[in-house]
Amino acid sequence: MLSRRQLLKTGVAGAALLGLARLAYGPITPDSLYAVPAKARFKVLDAESRTALAAIARVMLKGALPRDEAEYETALYQAVLGCDTAIAGLPMGVQAEVKELLALLNSRVTRRWVVGVGASWETASDEDIAHFLNRWRFSSFLLLRSGYQALHQIVFAAWYGNPQAWVGIGYDGPPKFMEGYWNA
Amino acid sequence: MPKDVIAEGLASGKWDVRDAATFMRDQTLEADVVIVGTGAGGGVAAEILSLAGLKVVMLEEGELRYASKHFNLKEAEAYPTLYQESAGRQTKDKGITILQGRTVGGSTTVNWTSSFRTPPTTLAFWRDHYGLDDMTVENMAGWFGKAEKRLSVIDWNVEPNVNNQVLMSGADRAGIHWSKIRRNVKACLNLGYCGMGCPANAKQSMLITTVPTALDRGATLLTHLRAERVLQEGGKAVGVEGMAMNHSGLEPVGIKVTIKAKTVLLAGGAINTPALMLRSYLSDPHGLIGKRTFLHPVNVSGALMPFKVEGWQGAPQSIYSDHFIDAFPPDGPMGYKLEVPPLHPVLTAITMSGFGEKHRQLMQHFDRLQVVLALMRDGFHEDSRGGSVSLKADGTPLLDYPISDYVWRGMRHSYLTMAELQFAAGATRVMPIHEDVPGGGYSSWAEAKAAIQSLPLEVLRAKVVSAHVMGGAAMASKAEQGVVDGYGRFFNLDNLYVMDGSVFPTSIGANPQLSIYGLAARNASSLAKTLTGKDIAWPV
Known part of the structure; x- marks a missing residue:
């Protein structure tokens, strides 16, 4: 179980989630504050994978995530939730491959020796994470390159699939007039 | 109010559309022709064979989305629901990502509407290398012309974006x-949102053209059904066994659907059709099934x-x-x-x-x-x-x-x-x-x-x-060179046909939808004649 501090730091919590938990479950003990609603909302990602993906998304989406601290936490949470949705929509065989990739990120031994991030995902610096991403991106091993590309695809699809992410890219979303088209 | 052919058809109570995701027990259906897939090949074939008076059952792994309200132009919803593998189908080494449709209408529901006849160079190559002697520009022109008429292929005179x-x-x-x-x-x-399904029913995809006609003519459409294997008996194809998928289309729910049919027509698109043939352990003496698959x-x-x-x-x-x-x-x-x-x-x-x-x-x-x-x-x-x-x-x-x-x-x-x-x-x-x-x-x-x-x-x-998947069940005049003949007849089992992009012996060299429409129209008309003795006027 992750501590509250860790969750906030990695963005897997947030005010919205807190509110939801209270609404759904009433007063609850601090330890289960996050785990319960998270379990209810995430389809495939476990707490460890959420933490790793939040750290990776934080670096991949640098510049795209809002600067305001409260908005930042919510947005990062949304990004991780979006990753969960994206992965859950893949065929079961591909989901299994993604889970293998996540296991590689999560295991302490492989995180250190294959991923090359010594610190835990909660404490790894942006530089460490960017270094890992670039090492995989330009690796001579096809498998590591495909791992990087998978993370790139999942994180950016999760982020830019969310209408809230369209702010600042000059895109207003699908034409509004179509909403009334069939009732015209 | 604009006309929504799907909503109206469903509301009429005359269409036989069944969602296999809701099935509670195994079932068996009978048909003259079972068609696997409702894309460019399957859609055209379903219309022509239904017009010939044959009882057609169409199988589709994807779901039936109404042409109107459900196409909300959001990528996050369109890709998982309308495409193979969430629009992220990849080759073995993950080096190529493939956009391919998986919904009623197949890729025609989500393509970008580009319509090219098969280039003369491509047809010449097929004649020279695969013995497809009658596939001349002149012979094929009539079929492309018919398909263009049926599907409103027009010069686009609006200023390009x-x-x-x-x-x-x-x-x-x-x-x-x-x-x-x-x-x-x-x-x-x-609008520019063709890839998320046309929200105005303007794109003349199989979803709003041939599939509705087939349903009007008494065809049955089964959605959320994955064709598992071709059933064989005494040197003949006698049907298809399918697995009902859940609502997300990701997992079989453990219910078996058997369609017994005198003729089996495969049109699941390249990659899927050869895979179905491999799962069925069809005779393949020259090891050609699944080979020479092209992607542009x-x-x-x-x-x-x-x-x-x-x-x-x-x-x-x-x-x-x-x-x-x-x-x-x-x-x-x-x-x-x-x-x-x-x-x-x-x-x-x-x-x-x-x-x-x-x-x-x-x-x-x-x-x-x-x-x-x-x-x-x-x-x-x-x-x-x-x-x-x-x-x-x-x-x-x-x-x-x-x-x-x-x-x-x-x-x-x-x-x-x-x-x-x-x-x-x-x-x-x-x-x-x-x-x-x-x-x-x-x-x-x-x-x-x-x-x-x-x-x-x-x-x-x-x-x-x-975005173009072709080949893997190539046509040729001789069995040593192809999986099917120029009319889509499988060489090694009677009553089995392939009519989709997998029959192309090379890539097309142009966006393939019209090549599939034209060839499927020709070959389905020939099949209709074989089965009923009638010449079918198409388009009606």
């Missing part, structure tokens, strides 16, 4: 010839323009260039076709290389981003033999498509061409989509030219995508 205009003006200035793309649309609103592998070049492009608006594809198809003979260097894609946030963001601030800087200029594609005409040269479909442990298909040096050379050539014409059209930066290209790309044609010459060309560095 800026993304296409850049291709046009850049080509002019670089001395490359170009033409206009014809489109299968009626009363098109020029595509490489991509982005550019920042000093003006607004807004590539999400307007008909996605209205201009193309065959300059380097025409300049290079099939036995010469790799020929390629130039087109542009529509630009929407998800597809753009996952295509652009890099991450962090550099990626964001590019996305901040999303409205000025222009993108050109080069589609490699694979399968004509002996150094371009395509890929090979096999089965994963769970029975789903896996395409191994190694990119040969010959194909890579074509991609390097096209990176150069695309950069040259993008700069000629006024681009301030050009970025071939490749991990080794610096964020922000190159600032001059001279710089780009020098850098592209030395880009390392390998998978998962160069971005390679595909």
